Amino acid sequence: MLVDYELIQRAREGDGPAFNQLVGAYRKRILGTIARLIGRPEDVEDVGQEVFLRLYYSLDQLRSAEVFEPWLYRLTANAAYDYLRKRRRRMESRMADLSEQQVLLADAVAGEKIDRDEGQKKRIRDAVDALLDQVSEEDRVLLTLKEVEGLSLKELGAIYHVKENALKVRLFRARQRVLKAFAAARKQTAGVSGS
Amino acid sequence: MNHQNREAGSNDERLDRLFEAYRAACPDVEPGADFMPRLWQKIEARQGVSVVFGRLARNLATAALALSCLLGLAVSISGSHTNALPGESYVEVLAEDHDNAALDLEPVRFTPAAEQN
Numbered sequence: 001m002l003v004d005y006e007l008i009q010r011a012r013e014g015d016g017p018a019f020n021q022l023v024g025a026y027r028k029r030i031l032g033t034i035a036r037l038i039g040r041p042e043d044v045e046d047v048g049q050e051v052f053l054r055l056y057y058s059l060d061q062l063r064s065a066e067v068f069e070p071w072l073y074r075l076t077a078n079a080a081y082d083y084l085r086k087r088r089r090r091m092e093s094r095m096a097d098l099s100e101q102q103v104l105l106a107d108a109v110a111g112e113k114i115d116r117d118e119g120q121k122k123r124i125r126d127a128v129d130a131l132l133d134q135v136s137e138e139d140r141v142l143l144t145l146k147e148v149e150g151l152s153l154k155e156l157g158a159i160y161h162v163k164e165n166a167l168k169v170r171l172f173r174a175r176q177r178v179l180k181a182f183a184a185a186r187k188q189t190a191g192v193s194g195s
Numbered sequence: 196m197n198h199q200n201r202e203a204g205s206n207d208e209r210l211d212r213l214f215e216a217y218r219a220a221c222p223d224v225e226p227g228a229d230f231m232p233r234l235w236q237k238i239e240a241r242q243g244v245s246v247v248f249g250r251l252a253r254n255l256a257t258a259a260l261a262l263s264c265l266l267g268l269a270v271s272i273s274g275s276h277t278n279a280l281p282g283e284s285y286v287e288v289l290a291e292d293h294d295n296a297a298l299d300l301e302p303v304r305f306t307p308a309a310e311q312n
Contacts, residue, residue: 020231023231023234024231027226027230028223028224028225028226031224031225031226032221032223032224034224035221035222035223035224036217036218036221039217039221041221041222041224044224045224045226045227045230048224048226048230049230049233049234049237052234053234053237053238053241056234056238057238057241106213109212109213109216110209110210110212110213110216120220121219121220121222122220124216124217124220125217125220125221128213128214128216128217128220131213143214147210147211147214148214148217148218148221150218175207175210178210179206179207179210182210183206
């Protein structure tokens with residue numbers, strides 16, 4: 001915990017300075033998580049604002065200060081879902097959205113054949129972002145929290161209110177779907193390159 | 196079978212490496228200097244909307260209550276002035292009113308066109 005229970009309690013009771021302190025303690029961590037969940041640095045702050053806005057209006061529903069962190073992660077995951085859903089509606093994402101260059105780059109990264117400067121990092125972000133766009137928002141958020149954010153099954157269980165075994169199954173299926181999308185994109189790229 | 200397992204394992208490793216590269220490629224996002232002021236603006240804006248809605252809802256409820264009182268009063272006043280149904284039910288009054296109309300009711304006879312000719 002980055003803050004003590006007393007601070008959370010004070011924020012729950014509507015203490016403005018306590019809420020400021022709470023946001024100050026968690027905002028960097030939450031913005032980092034959002035950046036990895038949505039893959040678009042330019043939109044991170046807006047989604048972060050939405051998370052803390054929801055936090056402000058739902059603090060009184062928090063059962064106890066002990067569950068604050070998983071609960072904040074849940075708000076974060078939900079705000080990321082909403083953002084990704086809206087973005088998908090705007091973009092009408094399709095399999096073809098993963099460009100040939102992105103597939104080749106993802107392939108090279110997966111095969112450890114690449115040095116990473118800033119430009120390259122952006123291209124990696126875009127390629128993985130496009131790859132994760134091929135699966136559902138639920139798969140994307142769950143996989144990112146586990147594989148990129150590094151949360152344990154226990155932590156994920158607390159966020160999703162699901163037992164560890166059920167989570168393992170969901171994670172396995174989500175991985176399979178990403179692998180399938182990756183394989184399909186590679187096959188398509190190979191077809192384009194071959195012709 | 197072994198070949199398939201090896202391939203699945205290698206794909207899993209590739210995906211892990213891809214996620215690892217993605218994690219390294221995601222920059223740490225520093226919140227802007229106006230993060231908190233913007234957040235409080237949004238909180239206050241939403242509070243403002245809920246205050247306006249609350250006020251509107253209270254006014255509507257008061258107006259509805261006043262209107263129902265007025266209507267109740269109007270109905271009770273008009274009820275005391277008109278004795279449209281003194282001790283009789285609506286159906287009885289209707290029957291009395293249409294007493295003669297019942298005499299006009301002849302059974303409907305149907306004569307097919309062929310028989311008419």
